[in-house]
Amino acid sequence: MGFWANMIKEFPYFMSVLLHGAVTTITVAVGALAFALVVGLVVALLKMSPFRVVRFVTSAYIELLRGTPALAQLFVIYFGLPDVGIDVAPVTAAIVGLGINGSAYLAEVYRAGIESIHKGQVEAALSLGMTPARAMQYIILPQAVRVMLPPITNFSIVLLKDTALVSVVAAPEIMFYARNLVTETFLSMQVYLLAALIYLSMTIPMARVVAMLERKRKAWR
Amino acid sequence: MQSDKTTSTDSKDAPLLSIRDLHKSFGELEVLSGVDIEVARGEKLCIIGPSGSGKTTLLRCINYLEKPTSGHIWIDGTLIGEKKVGDRYVHLNDYELARERREIGFVFQRFNLFPHLTALQNVTIAPRKVLGIAPAEAEAKGKEMLDKVGLGHKVNEYPERLSGGQQQRVAIARVLAMQPKLMLFDEATSALDPELVGEVLRVMRELAQEGRTMVVVTHEIQFASEVSDRVIFMDQGKIVEEGPPSAILTNARHERTRAFLSQITDR
Numbered sequence A: 001m002g003f004w005a006n007m008i009k010e011f012p013y014f015m016s017v018l019l020h021g022a023v024t025t026i027t028v029a030v031g032a033l034a035f036a037l038v039v040g041l042v043v044a045l046l047k048m049s050p051f052r053v054v055r056f057v058t059s060a061y062i063e064l065l066r067g068t069p070a071l072a073q074l075f076v077i078y079f080g081l082p083d084v085g086i087d088v089a090p091v092t093a094a095i096v097g098l099g100i101n102g103s104a105y106l107a108e109v110y111r112a113g114i115e116s117i118h119k120g121q122v123e124a125a126l127s128l129g130m131t132p133a134r135a136m137q138y139i140i141l142p143q144a145v146r147v148m149l150p151p152i153t154n155f156s157i158v159l160l161k162d163t164a165l166v167s168v169v170a171a172p173e174i175m176f177y178a179r180n181l182v183t184e185t186f187l188s189m190q191v192y193l194l195a196a197l198i199y200l201s202m203t204i205p206m207a208r209v210v211a212m213l214e215r216k217r218k219a220w221r
Numbered sequence B: 001m002q003s004d005k006t007t008s009t010d011s012k013d014a015p016l017l018s019i020r021d022l023h024k025s026f027g028e029l030e031v032l033s034g035v036d037i038e039v040a041r042g043e044k045l046c047i048i049g050p051s052g053s054g055k056t057t058l059l060r061c062i063n064y065l066e067k068p069t070s071g072h073i074w075i076d077g078t079l080i081g082e083k084k085v086g087d088r089y090v091h092l093n094d095y096e097l098a099r100e101r102r103e104i105g106f107v108f109q110r111f112n113l114f115p116h117l118t119a120l121q122n123v124t125i126a127p128r129k130v131l132g133i134a135p136a137e138a139e140a141k142g143k144e145m146l147d148k149v150g151l152g153h154k155v156n157e158y159p160e161r162l163s164g165g166q167q168q169r170v171a172i173a174r175v176l177a178m179q180p181k182l183m184l185f186d187e188a189t190s191a192l193d194p195e196l197v198g199e200v201l202r203v204m205r206e207l208a209q210e211g212r213t214m215v216v217v218t219h220e221i222q223f224a225s226e227v228s229d230r231v232i233f234m235d236q237g238k239i240v241e242e243g244p245p246s247a248i249l250t251n252a253r254h255e256r257t258r259a260f261l262s263q264i265t266d267r
Helices: A003-047 A052-066 A070-084 A090-115 A119-127 A132-169 A174-185 A188-220 B002-013 B055-062 B094-101 B119-129 B135-148 B164-176 B194-209 B221-227 B245-251 B255-265
Strands: B017-026 B029-039 B044-048 B070-075 B082-085 B088-091 B104-107 B182-186 B213-217 B230-235 B238-243
Touching: A003 A052, A003 A090, A003 A132, A003 A174, A003 A188, A052 A090, A070 A090, A070 A132, A090 A132, A119 A132, A119 B094, A119 B104, A132 A174, A132 A188, A132 B094, A132 B119, A174 A188, B017 B055, B029 B055, B029 B238, B044 B055, B044 B221, B055 B070, B055 B182, B055 B213, B104 B164, B119 B135, B119 B164, B135 B164, B164 B194, B194 B213, B194 B221, B213 B221, B221 B245, B221 B255, B230 B245, B230 B255, B238 B245, B238 B255
Parallel strands: B044 B213, B044 B230, B104 B182, B182 B213
Antiparallel strands: B017 B029, B017 B070, B082 B088, B230 B238
């Protein structure tokens, strides 16, 4: 049978299996993104701390995570932690692994965004009686978000694709099922192309949504 | 009762702002070398001097945007930026410092409006988030302040849609909304196109007539001579001379003052 004949015949089956995996892909991507957004902000704020020790530890965290492969980090969490008595479920390991990895990246994005806001903005906020924390909350972050949005979008898209990595810790996402299907049917080209199309159908709308958000945010400028 | 009364009269006669032996260095460079100033309640003080004379730094020290290297500042008898613990002076924490700054309005040369907020939101954000005033009340008050600076029709505009003069007037309204005891103006008209200077000076004149206490760093000699009660001429981090505007501006005793004034008026 030819390529298209096989594709048409197996399409419903392949799709039902792969879309099942897509649910896990989305769960992991959303979970890891949320984790990275929150932890990244904390890391970014700590890195601007007045205390040298805090800054040093934070820099070490960022360097460690950015300087080692995400795959190695995932293995440490999934295969390493059980050795010290901590068992982690595959999806949890995937979310935490990609989440802390992303937090290091986003911390730098946040910091660049915050530092892009003119010094006069903080001074105006302080002179009106705001504490530095209030100034950050009401004046700096709302403006910095506009600067951060494009790199954060980019990161989300990369993150969604990087979830393919977590098949190695047995998280049942798209690529995990795709490999199973290939073992079962030997139709590598058809299965992997379909898997790729599913990723594409998620990343394209994401890029669109964020482009729209950015246009909206430009209102004040 | 009697003693209470005495105290309150005392504090009324006491200067609103006193600065004692203020020094400020940036690294090796000493920008302020021992400045003493007292400003009475309701007084309008103008500070003039060449650029680099330390006038802006002095103003920024008053609300502790710059930490003085040494010396002390009091507003209404309260030590600014520090407190006395035993015999030692200790810097205030962020929260304590923020509380003190509520009382000190600062108008910046470059306006520093918040670009993500409308004119009205610029004016209401501090009353709401710092003083905890209810939104409706803050808005009513904010509109009143914008009206006062002649911008009642621009409440919903974002700063980018306003001219420099309008932005500076919003910045003044933003300061007024906090009802500060003391207003500091740091070359408030220097960043403006010449045709926009007048509208800002007009607002400042009105504020002066209301009896507010103002310290104004300016190059507008005309304004200084009409509005101020006293003029200080600074050079190289020191007060060279001070006195009523008529004495300083037309009849300066020091050569440096005369040289500066002739340069400025020859423009």
